[in-house]
Amino acid sequence: MLYRYGKDEKGRPVKKAVVYTKDEHCIPLYKIDPDALRIVQRLKDNGFTAYIVGGAVRDLLVGRAPKDFDIVTDATPSKIKRIFRNSRIIGRRFRLVHVIFGLKIFEVSTFRSNADGSVGNDFGTIDEDVLRRDFTINALYYDPLQEHVIDYVGGVRDIKKGLLRPVISIDTIFVEDPVRMLRAIKYSSTTGCQMSWALRHKIRNSAHLLGPVSPSRLTEEMHKIINSGHSFEIVSECLKTDLYMALQPAATAMMYADRNFETNYFQHLKELDELVSKDKDVRLGKKLVYLLKDFILTLTDWQKEILTESSVGELYVKTWTECRNFVLPMNPQRTELEFAIRTCLREIGVSIRIPKKNVITAKDENESKPEAAAVSPKKKSRKRKHHKPLDNKSTLREIKNTATDAESIKR
Structure with missing residues (x-):
């Protein structure tokens, strides 16, 4: 030595x-x-x-x-x-x-x-x-x-x-940078290094310091958690030390209110860890599915919901808005969040179709390529000149779909 x-x-x-x-x-x-x-x-x-x-x-x-x-x-x-x-x-x-x-x-x-x-x-x-x-x-x-x-x-x-x-001194380490509390939980879970009682106690008493932290930093830390392959252990410890309320306040509140939701949430985190252990490069949208599954089920009675062509679009916009608020302050890429929502809806028998004339999608939704940008209005108007005039029923359906897509993109 x-x-x-x-x-x-x-x-x-x-x-x-x-x-x-x-x-x-x-x-x-x-x-x-x-x-x-x-x-x-x-x-x-x-x-x-x-x-x-x-x-x-x-x-x-x-x-x-x-x-x-x-x-x-x-x-x-x-x-x-x-x-x-x-x-x-x-x-x-x-x-x-x-x-x-x-x-x-x-x-x-x-x-x-x-x-x-x-x-x-x-x-x-x-x-x-x-x-x-x-x-x-x-x-x-x-x-x-x-x-x-x-x-x-x-x-x-x-x-x-x-x-x-x-x-750094335990009296200043989290005051200078509150995100270190999340890192402490992550390091302990991923390396097997145990925190002392004093350190865990200090984290719990300092949890409120995460309040002013910017959403971008919290999003980065949340991405690290779901990409770690140890999300079950990390989230469990974050709940015990009152840190998860800052990362996912809506999910935390629902877990406190409903024991079944908590049980299912952690079961999905175990499934997420299995997915990441098999494929570390799997797209973010597939990982978000495990955070949204049970929440989407609570939004309505999907089995009794009468879904017409127009109501599916309206219901999707409402579902997207609710899911967007549910994962706050995390701000994932829009295409990945949409992929996760459509995947969850498909699993309960609700199929969401985005018109190809408005959005260019990947060849297969199960592929890891995100959706392409919407086609410009100029291109759509030129394309219509080469088609036969639409009847009134088709025109009304097109207007509804376009309005739904426009509202979704605006949101």
Whole structure:
């Protein structure tokens, strides 16, 4: 075992970090994305330090395949941009660089200072950067060229013990960024690292801090939950700690009011996890089906509903509106939400047909391609010139369908 040394206030050498060699951490190099290796190599070739950081290192240590390889360096964004032509700078307050290889995007950030707390925007050193990380298991740095894991905060030890421990003071960690509460639940469920009673108690008492968080951030976290393959465990813990009310208030209220709805909701989450475990790339619309199934059943007595050609369209618009409100503040892509609603309705025997002259759909609704945009009015008017005049009954039906589609698109 190696150590990284620094100096104290009097200039005396002190141990700063534990350095684990490849024989100690046992991370196989072939599990590292080759493009991530290229980024680290090129940064070092240009005189900078660079590490793979955060969740990727954590996942490699627990034997999981990382979804993303984030990289941290002492190079500033402008210098990173000059090194990589296939990159772009993003962000306003604190700039990051996205390095693009085909369909893959690697986030490269500069070490940050903790002078203004864990949410400051000034550049700093690795010694400062590590103190901004949320939990010890995410505060590990991996040098793939030397195959060293640098551990400033005991993250490797906590992974071995199965412990989720915050780096930042428990009194400020959630005040500075309330979304960390959701991440704590997610990390605990996906890695098997247990939260202490004090940490769980703090999360429950701080749940109200999620109220002002933007819908876009909550949507991102909800997407991560349903894509995790552990949604059952995560949602269960979110309910126990009062966090799910911020993520899905309508569903939470219905679960509190109806035990059967709660039972069915969690059964569908188990089915969702099975689906994701079999196919991680399945389209979002298919995943949303499991959140909407039982809610749609509560909207009306579908077996007794008399569905004429015109009433189906009206009922679909109302159903879409109710489902849109049900999943708030999550804001999924419209085509994916529509796919999920039509799938649920089809399962209970209600078929929704969108006229082909107004919407170009994928060849098969079960395919993963989203629907194309509506045909422009100019194209529709030209197309009508080549058809025979419609009778009154057909014209009335077309007007109703067009109005229904227009209202749906407007909403």
